[in-house]
Amino acid sequence: MAASVHILLGTKKGVFILDGDENRTAWTLRGPFCETWPINHVVADPNTGAIYGAGGNEWFGPAIWKSTDLGESWSHSSQGLSYPEGEDPITSAWSVAASNGTLYAGVQPAGLFRSDDAGQSWQHIRGLRDHPTRPDWSPGGAGLILHSLVVDPQDHGRIWVGISAAGVFHTSDGGQSWEPRNLGTRADFMPEGQNYPEFGQCVHCIVMAANASDRLYQQNHCGMYRTDDGGRKWTSIEDGLPSSFGFPAAAHPHDTDTLYLLPLNGDIKGRYVPDAAAAVWRTRDGGKSWQDLRDGLPQQNAFFGVLRQAMATDRLDKAGVYFGTSSGSVFASADEGDSWTCIAQHLPTILSVETLTRTG
Amino acid sequence: MAASNQTVVVRLPGVLVDLFSGAPRRLEMTAATVAEVIDELDRQFPGMGDRLRDTRPAIRKHINVFVDGDKLKLNAPLQAGCEVFILTAISGG
Numbered sequence: 001m002a003a004s005v006h007i008l009l010g011t012k013k014g015v016f017i018l019d020g021d022e023n024r025t026a027w028t029l030r031g032p033f034c035e036t037w038p039i040n041h042v043v044a045d046p047n048t049g050a051i052y053g054a055g056g057n058e059w060f061g062p063a064i065w066k067s068t069d070l071g072e073s074w075s076h077s078s079q080g081l082s083y084p085e086g087e088d089p090i091t092s093a094w095s096v097a098a099s100n101g102t103l104y105a106g107v108q109p110a111g112l113f114r115s116d117d118a119g120q121s122w123q124h125i126r127g128l129r130d131h132p133t134r135p136d137w138s139p140g141g142a143g144l145i146l147h148s149l150v151v152d153p154q155d156h157g158r159i160w161v162g163i164s165a166a167g168v169f170h171t172s173d174g175g176q177s178w179e180p181r182n183l184g185t186r187a188d189f190m191p192e193g194q195n196y197p198e199f200g201q202c203v204h205c206i207v208m209a210a211n212a213s214d215r216l217y218q219q220n221h222c223g224m225y226r227t228d229d230g231g232r233k234w235t236s237i238e239d240g241l242p243s244s245f246g247f248p249a250a251a252h253p254h255d256t257d258t259l260y261l262l263p264l265n266g267d268i269k270g271r272y273v274p275d276a277a278a279a280v281w282r283t284r285d286g287g288k289s290w291q292d293l294r295d296g297l298p299q300q301n302a303f304f305g306v307l308r309q310a311m312a313t314d315r316l317d318k319a320g321v322y323f324g325t326s327s328g329s330v331f332a333s334a335d336e337g338d339s340w341t342c343i344a345q346h347l348p349t350i351l352s353v354e355t356l357t358r359t360g
Numbered sequence: 361m362a363a364s365n366q367t368v369v370v371r372l373p374g375v376l377v378d379l380f381s382g383a384p385r386r387l388e389m390t391a392a393t394v395a396e397v398i399d400e401l402d403r404q405f406p407g408m409g410d411r412l413r414d415t416r417p418a419i420r421k422h423i424n425v426f427v428d429g430d431k432l433k434l435n436a437p438l439q440a441g442c443e444v445f446i447l448t449a450i451s452g453g
Contacts, residue, residue: 035378058451059422060376060411076379077407082415089414 003359005314006070007322007330008051010039010352015053017071018344024320024334027343033074034065038092040147041309044356045098051356052119054105056092064093064105066119080122081105081113083129091143095309099151106146110137110163112175125175128161133180133199140164140202140221147308148206152213160216160231165202168218168231181231186222205308207251209259217259217287219249219308224261226287237287242274248311252336253319257286260313260321260337262306272303280311280321282337296340297331304329309352316357324350365390366440370397373448376412380405394425395434397444412446422451 007018007027014032021027039055053065053074063076082090088109095106103115105122111129113122128134137144141164148162157174160181167182180199187194187201202221209215218225218234223244225234238244243263252258261281265274273279278297281290304325311323321333328347333340368391377383383405391397395413402409414420418434425432426445438444 035375059420059448060379061414061420063410078410079407082410085415085417087415089416 003316003357005316005320006044006356006358007312007332008042008044008352008354008356009324009330009347009350010042010053010055010309011324011328011348011350012038013348015039015042015051015065015071016344016347017051018330024314024316024332025341027332029344030071032348033067033071034076037063037065039065039351040092040094041096041352041354043096043098043354045103046315046356047098047101048118049356049358050098050118052096052098052103054093054096056090056108062090062093062107064096064103064115064119064122077120078122079120080124081107083111083124092145094145094147095149097149097151099153100156102156104149104151104159106149106161108143108145109139110144110146110166112146112149112159112161114175127171127176128169128178131169131178133166136200137163137166138200148203150206150208150216152208154213158213158230160206160208162203162206162218164204165200165221167199167201168203168206169199170231181227182234183232184227184234184236185218185220185225188222204247205249207249207259209251209256210254212256215256215286217249217251219246219261221245221267224249224263224287235287237283240290241281242279242292245271246306247308248306248323250311250313250321250323253313253315254317255284257284258336259283259287260311262311262323264305270303271305273305276300276302278302278304278331280323280333280337280340293333293337293340295338296333296342303327307349307351309354310350312353312355314355314357320355322353322355324353326350366392366438368397368438368441369443370401371443371445372401373446375448376408376446379411380408383408391444392438393434394419394432394436394438394444397425397438397446398434422449423447424449 009016014036016031056062152158246263279292314320330344
């Protein structure tokens, strides 16, 4: 059955969509959508095809945008997307995830909301912000944001979130109770001897491996990690990579042991690709070894970064891999990362890349 | 003295009107305070209140409400017949 891939781009100035042909070689760009609002994350519900964009506008505050016609028309709502009176207002939505008929949204300042009516209204999941560590959560460079949202497809009550810079938190009861899950991840920015706290790590991105819901991968401000027990213990997988710093991670859609990272040159060295030569790094063995993938990527004068939600895979058997840069280019691979093509450029700063794979 | 049944004229910015199908740039309504203007806008155009007011509660940081050249806060009283300008402040990048 023929399949088509749509690449969903959240950018600083609206949502864009790239429609691929059946070979994933020709791409057509549409947009900008969402009235050019900054949109931090765009996802599609694979069950309904509805597209949701999480964003916020300096004038009008946070909203989740929605399209049920592949981006031709959009609505927006923030009904219920608020904290009680007197608390710092929500400035922006940062992440959105669809799972088993429920939508989840992460916001700034960090908190988690759910919608059971396809994004028309939202309810605060209070358990996370009621966690006793919350008064000590500190913001990262982009603010105190809840950016990574991973829901177990086998058990919808199990959710992991990544908060910068409070670390990874987990619930196994749908959000009523939470616990930090950061054991083994470093906080190099803490004083010597205090580099492995219970919480306060600067997690940049967490993703779930295919077919193994206790296997998660993490790109942190301070290293790359894998867990095989749902985050109770993390193990460093940074040996063989050019730096310990980066933002995005993308799991292979079918192979548990394949992961894609895009390390940058370091947190105080400009945060662009090492030696200004772009490479995606792939492991086929769960992080034991790494291969740099450069064919088709710029190998000189490339001073871009790739942000935490700006790399993704599609669902086809031979997986496509995609990333968008801080300088507005999109690169695509239809062969699991072996070769790359620039399929869009001169877009606004790309904040997120996700895919919608449709069959038939 | 502001009265609860007085009529005021409200002018909305185009960038806000574009977000709500059918919303006009100019409308008349009954309101005694800025907060009541926003309540009435939200009643007529569900969701518009969230676009203008946050949960402190206060008018959003980059939204301005002016009457006769004065920038007003949420609880400011309005005079009958006044013209309320809701404007977007300079913002963005």
